[in-house]
Amino acid sequence: MSASPLTDFRRLCVHTITTKPWSIEEACDRYAASGVRGITVWRQWLEGRDPAVVGQRLRAAGLQVVSVARGGFFPAPDAAGLQAAIDDNRRAIDEAAGLEAPVLVLVCGAEPSQPLSRSREQIADGISAVLDHAKACGVKLGIEPLHPMYADTRSAINTLAQANDMCRQLGDPQIGVVVDVYHLWWDPNLEAEIRRCGQMDRLFAFHVCDWRTPTEDFLTDRGLMGEGCIDVPRIRGWVEATGFDGFIEVEIFSDRYWAMDQQPFLDKIKQAYLKHT
Amino acid sequence: MSASPLTDFRRLCVHTITTKPWSIEEACDRYAASGVRGITVWRQWLEGRDPAVVGQRLRAAGLQVVSVARGGFFPAPDAAGLQAAIDDNRRAIDEAAGLEAPVLVLVCGAEPSQPLSRSREQIADGISAVLDHAKACGVKLGIEPLHPMYADTRSAINTLAQANDMCRQLGDPQIGVVVDVYHLWWDPNLEAEIRRCGQMDRLFAFHVCDWRTPTEDFLTDRGLMGEGCIDVPRIRGWVEATGFDGFIEVEIFSDRYWAMDQQPFLDKIKQAYLKHT
Numbered sequence: 381m382s383a384s385p386l387t388d389f390r391r392l393c394v395h396t397i398t399t400k401p402w403s404i405e406e407a408c409d410r411y412a413a414s415g416v417r418g419i420t421v422w423r424q425w426l427e428g429r430d431p432a433v434v435g436q437r438l439r440a441a442g443l444q445v446v447s448v449a450r451g452g453f454f455p456a457p458d459a460a461g462l463q464a465a466i467d468d469n470r471r472a473i474d475e476a477a478g479l480e481a482p483v484l485v486l487v488c489g490a491e492p493s494q495p496l497s498r499s500r501e502q503i504a505d506g507i508s509a510v511l512d513h514a515k516a517c518g519v520k521l522g523i524e525p526l527h528p529m530y531a532d533t534r535s536a537i538n539t540l541a542q543a544n545d546m547c548r549q550l551g552d553p554q555i556g557v558v559v560d561v562y563h564l565w566w567d568p569n570l571e572a573e574i575r576r577c578g579q580m581d582r583l584f585a586f587h588v589c590d591w592r593t594p595t596e597d598f599l600t601d602r603g604l605m606g607e608g609c610i611d612v613p614r615i616r617g618w619v620e621a622t623g624f625d626g627f628i629e630v631e632i633f634s635d636r637y638w639a640m641d642q643q644p645f646l647d648k649i650k651q652a653y654l655k656h657t
Numbered sequence: 658m659s660a661s662p663l664t665d666f667r668r669l670c671v672h673t674i675t676t677k678p679w680s681i682e683e684a685c686d687r688y689a690a691s692g693v694r695g696i697t698v699w700r701q702w703l704e705g706r707d708p709a710v711v712g713q714r715l716r717a718a719g720l721q722v723v724s725v726a727r728g729g730f731f732p733a734p735d736a737a738g739l740q741a742a743i744d745d746n747r748r749a750i751d752e753a754a755g756l757e758a759p760v761l762v763l764v765c766g767a768e769p770s771q772p773l774s775r776s777r778e779q780i781a782d783g784i785s786a787v788l789d790h791a792k793a794c795g796v797k798l799g800i801e802p803l804h805p806m807y808a809d810t811r812s813a814i815n816t817l818a819q820a821n822d823m824c825r826q827l828g829d830p831q832i833g834v835v836v837d838v839y840h841l842w843w844d845p846n847l848e849a850e851i852r853r854c855g856q857m858d859r860l861f862a863f864h865v866c867d868w869r870t871p872t873e874d875f876l877t878d879r880g881l882m883g884e885g886c887i888d889v890p891r892i893r894g895w896v897e898a899t900g901f902d903g904f905i906e907v908e909i910f911s912d913r914y915w916a917m918d919q920q921p922f923l924d925k926i927k928q929a930y931l932k933h934t
Contacts, residue, residue: 466721500845527805532872566805595875609769
């Protein structure tokens with residue numbers, strides 16, 4: 381059932397937040413020198429910079445810009461908050477367009493003071509509100525379902541079934557799904573929903589890391605592939621069975637790894653990519 | 658949609674772990690004096706005691722023994738581990754019978770070194786292996802689906818749909834489900850699955866607490882009803898729409914509350930029960 385082993389780094393993408401201590405310039409140089417081929421840029425890394433200039437630099441170094449992370453956070457308790465989120469997502473789309481990134485990842489958000497059903501409506505409305513701008517800019521919108529432990533504030537979209545349903549509801553090929561093993565590995569319907577996502581042609585991105593036992597922090601204790609209980613090769617097999625042959629994106633938030641020298645950490649990522657992904 | 662307000666404590670049950678600093682004897686006296694009517698006994702509270710004697714004492718104080726927590730933890734990487742779990746569940750059933758508790762709550766377990774699908778098979782096999790003993794003892798087995806953040810070690814059953822499916826698969830009215838708002842509140846299928854559980858006549862127990870924002874610990878940072886983002890009255894409404902009129906069990910693991918004098922905490926529980934449940 382597992383995918384065929386990965387034998388080179390042609391599909392390896394790293395998120396700038398994975399090597400958090402590095403600026404975008406240092407990440408660019410180090411990734412390129414290490415044979416990483418793709419980069420997903422978190423918006424904080426663009427602060428004070430012109431996205432178009434950053435995009436040129438990344439491409440000149442031989443890196444492909446895979447996505448921008450992250451838009452979303454649509455729910456809010458009042459109209460001003462809803463509008464602020466829409467405005468911010470328009471800016472995120474502009475930044476993605478400047479970088480020539482094909483996809484903006486949406487961490488959809490949730491507002492704990494209101495029912496999940498209301499947050500879910502606001503997410504659908506928010507995506508609809510920015511869709512024309514995304515189309516005009518040539519940026520796809522990737523809904524990333526987040527683990528249910530984030531349902532209070534980070535995302536009211538917590539299963540791949542929900543993300544697929546929202547894609548179907550919104551009905552536009554510009555809107556698809558980001559599959560992250562960390563958020564979805566536990567779901568008994570995962571294989572079937574990955575298949576459905578592929579059939580809808582909406583599988584835009586694939587993120588990997590691992591779930592450590594015990595996990596000690598809700599946000600910053602993700603593991604390197606092979607360090608935890610997620611069968612990443614098996615899930616990659618399901619993803620690739622849909623025809624997906626895009627980048628495999630390493631997205632790890634880890635206080636432990638951020639505390640170490642990032643170059644040996646990047647080497648570890650490459651090893652784990654070949655051995656446990 | 659919400660249930661009618663609770664106006665008295667006739668259906669209030671407290672888990673001994675909620676007031677962790679109290680022994681079973683102190684919990685018995687304090688609960689009874691405070692007008693709590695039901696008690697769910699965690700097995701640690703029985704250590705060094707005869708369950709039958711404890712049961713008599715609880716009933717003499719006017720408390721109804723609602724459940725024993727907890728059996729389960731069936732998955733294991735080898736045959737010896739699987740057998741040890743079955744043996745331990747037989748003892749848990751004996752303790753529940755001694756207490757004259759009608760239900761043993763099953764926290765089903767998960768083994769991080771093996772696929773979730775294998776842990777799920779071992780759970781079904783384990784429950785089947787102890788079913789005859791449970792029937793002979795007159796103890797029902799309540800499968801409690803646990804939040805997906807516990808899928809690595811505590812439970813491979815993470816949605817009410819899975820628990821309902823397992824009840825249907827095992828096909829015996831002795832086996833049912835425990836609905837805990839903390840584990841299930843985020844699930845977009847919750848209302849429908851509660852309805853299905855009721856139609857199958859398998860809704861054995863209902864646990865309440867709240868989800869705090871931010872939650873700071875994976876285990877011991879649960880909130881009192883009203884302190885978080887769970888719409889407990891709404892979920893209670895769904896549960897009661899099935900015909901359920903059993904105890905409403907307050908199960909809170911909280912380092913904050915365990916650190917305070919437990920009598921004022923119990924008073925807070927009673928207030929939160931009337932106001933936010």
